[in-house]
Amino acid sequence: MQSYTIREWEKLAYGDGEGQIPAHYADKLAALAVRSPFAGRGGSGVLEHGRHALRARGVVGILAAADCSLEILPKIDVGRTGNVEQQNAAIRKRLIHMLAVALNLKLDLGSITDLAWQRETLLEILIRVFCDKLTEAVRKGMPRRYVEQEDDLSALRGRLDVARQFTRHVVNPSRLACQFDILSEDTSLNRIMKAAVLHLSRMSRSSGNQQRLRELAFIYADIADTSPLALRWDDVVIDRTNRRWRELLSMARLFLEGRYQTTTGGAGQGTALLFEMxxxxxEYVGRLISRALAGTDLTVSLQGGRLFCLSADSTERGLFQTKPDILIRRAGTVTHVIDTKWKRISSRIDDPKQGVTQGDVYQMMAYAQLYRAPRLTLLYPHHPGLGATELVHARHRITGHETILETASIDVANGGSVLDRLRSLLLRDEPVSELLM
Structure with a gap:
């Protein structure tokens, strides 16, 4: 199977040379990408299928057709040291770290060698982590629960089903219609795990992962097969007796029906595991901010505003609902609104506006009006072009108001002391300039 790797917003030219992709492979992958919900109205939200090249957009992950696959990595600056494979390995690590934070997972990646990070795709690494965690969990025992059963027996077991007894066995009283509970491993949680194992068996191209998945499929052989669409996610209750399965359940949901990903199949088109950056x-920044402010008098809400810009006198229904990414409150009052933007801003030397769009500024001014927040932040990923200073780059006062609007960045390539760095951003107080509109 031919595998290709590019980074978001980069191009992969058609051809048979090194760093190129044959046109017939490109056609298959582009057709698969169009079926994604991220494709958008024009069908180019994942890949632009140009005349001379494929171009990745702001969606990362894996597209896998029958005989080729394309890995799209985020544009994270990990430095210029090492070759391309080593740089891609570093990006995979950071992307999986972001996924772990966003999904509240605790992933032990220490068993994965540097060579594996370079040779295996994002999908294969995630599958490997899932298999290792699931194998460890089933060794400690599969979760079981009492399930109600019905059977016709010669002796009473459990309780008698009176209605069934006097309809089905009215002429044969030697058989008793029994209802009883048995401790069974055929539970909704185990059905979800089996569905994930079978699904990943169709996606993985790694011989090592295929071996792990075959071993797990054997363990789950007695669990009923269930279509991913028929799985009872709402029937799973995580409590103290099965808490070690919480992260496995989140990973299974990621593979089968995750918020970020989409799986496409049928008629040999292939499969996809995609994430909109x-x-x-x-989500990554929001969860980190929640952790950074834990223990303070500030509370954090993600997508928690939902106030309307307009209201009509003739109806109670509002118009143009707002959804700020992150709201920070003190004693119930909004003190800070943060909106994240996954795009590169320029340095103030190159552009005083740093590439911040007028629409973004208008959006933040609407938040200031609706939520009465004295501080607004547009938060971007950091890159070396912004210099060594990672956090606040510009602070302005909105004309005629006390509200402060600032642009800031966070280095997602640097996971060290990230909570301290965010705390520094959120709790700092500096002089500001006037924002001219």
Whole structure:
């Protein structure tokens, strides 16, 4: 199977040379990308299917057709040291770290060698982590629960089903219609795990992962097969008796029906595991901010505003609902609104506006009006072009108001002391300039 890797917003030219992709492979992958919900109205939200090249957009992950696959990595600056494979390995690590934070997972990646990070795709690494965690969990025992059963027996077991007894066995009283509970492993949680194992068996191209998945499929052989669409997610209750399965359940949901990903199949088209970086960056930053402010008098809400810009006198229904990414409150009052943007801004030397769009500024001014927040932040990913200073780059006062609007960045390539760095951003107080509109 031919595998290709590019980074978001980069191009992969058609051809048979190194760093190129044959046109017939490109056609298959582009057709698969169009079926994604991220494709958008024009069908180019994942890949632009140009005349001479494929171009990735702001969606990352894996597209896998029958005989080829394309890995799209985020544009994270990990430095210029090492070759391309080593740089891609570093990006995979950071992307999986972002996924772990966004999904509230605790992933032990220590068993994955540097060579594996370079040779295996994002999908294969995630499958490997899932298999290792699931194998460890089933060794400690599969979760079981009491399930109600009905059977016709010669002796009473459990309780008698009177209605069934006097309809079905009225002429044969030697058989008793029994209702009883048995401790069974055929539970909704185990059905979800089996569905994930079978699904990943169709997606994985790694011989090592295929071996792991075959071993797990054997363990789950007695669990009923259930279509992913028929799985009873709402029937799973995580409590103290099965808490070690919480992260496995989140990973299974990621593979089968995750918020960020989409799986496409049928008629040999292939499969996809995709993540929209705008959404992932928002969730990643939001959860980190919640952790950074834990223990303070500030509370954090993600997508928690939902006030309307307009209201009509003739109806109670509002118009143009707002959804700020992150709201920070003190004693119930909004003190800070943060909106995340997964795009590169320029330095103030190159552009005083730093590439911030007028629409973004108008959006933040609407938040200031609706939520009465004295501080607004547009938060972007950091890159070396912004210099060594990672956090606040510009602070302005909105003309005629006390509200402060600032642009800031966070380095997602640097996971060290990230909570301290965010705390520094959120609790700092500096002089500001006037924002001219």
């Amino acid at each position: 705008n959404t992932l960056f928002e």
